[in-house]
Amino acid sequence: MKNVVFSWFLLFTTLMLAQTPKEIFSKGNELYKNGDYLKAIDSYKSIEDEGLQSDALYFNLGNCYYKLNKVAPAIYYYEKALKINPENQKVITNLSFAKRMTIDVIDTLPKTFWQKFSTAIIQKFSFNNWAIIAVVASFLVAIFFLLYYFSYSSTKKLMYFNTSLISLAVLVISLFFAIENYKQVKNNRTAIIFATKVEAKSAPSVNSDEVFELHEGTKVMVLDELDNWKQIKLSDGKTGWISADDLKEI
Known part of the structure; x- marks a missing residue:
């Protein structure tokens, strides 16, 4: 009986002391303001470990790593933030600063008309945003x-x-x-070199010929x-092959 009472007491105490993700996020923000970036990262990552995600969370993680001059994880989390909210201007700005820390300079192939249209229009909003527009349009139709x-x-x-x-x-176009x-999000697997x-x-194969060299922070597509x-x-x-341990998919 004493063991049962103690177990219930321990469970009750644990629940009382447990912090909500919002409280942990606020704690991480305070740590960041105080310049304690490593502890701020621990706070933010504890939220991420719970399976929760948001552009604000990834933006703050990217900022912490940027302050620590860790280019690969900074770019990685900025890219994850943009994957959720492509319109976040703060993330876009900070990502451009982080990319200046990279070594590799890689030219970009000319884009087709459809690729330019996709980047400028379709990828301007996330899948969820287009879905919301489609739902609203369906109500308006009715x-x-x-x-x-x-x-x-x-x-x-x-x-x-x-x-x-x-x-x-509008419904048909937004649904399309x-x-x-x-x-595009599902098929285009991107990663950051770590x-x-x-x-x-x-x-x-380790014994195969080297085709090119890359450094941390470079964004690549996984084929x-x-x-x-x-x-x-x-x-x-x-194109080339590298060890899976040398990169992290976004």
Whole structure:
């Protein structure tokens, strides 16, 4: 009986002392303001370990690593923040500063019209944002169609009908953009090089030829994987194989 009472007391005490993610986040912010970046990282990471994520959380983690001059994890978390909220201007600005700390200078291949359109429009918002727009548009379609159906004025009927068609067009387009955005996020696997220096090989083998060299903080695309090797692609089109331990997928 004493063991049961003690177990309940221990559980009750643990629950009472447990902090909410919001409290832990605030604690991390205070530690960051005081310049204790390592402890701030521990606070933020405890939230991440719970499976919670947000652009604010990843932004703060990126800032901590940036203050510690750790380029790879700083860029990694800024990129994760942008994956959630591509419109976060603070993240975009700080990411540009962090990229100045990298060594590799890689040219970018010219983009096709569709790639430019996708970057400028489709990827401007996240999949969730496009989905929300589609849901709102579907409600507007229903509302304006009902107004059209029950209206007696020919002028109002025409106005409601045209508005419902416009809402329907927005629904179809936003739904298409949401699907395309989801497909791109799912299929385009990107990663950050975490090794100080890594030699990309022509094949997934230590004895294969070196094709190029990379340094920490460089962003790459992951094409394939075999055993403990991953095939990567650079923005200039070059491909190679590196150890899976030398990079971290976003």
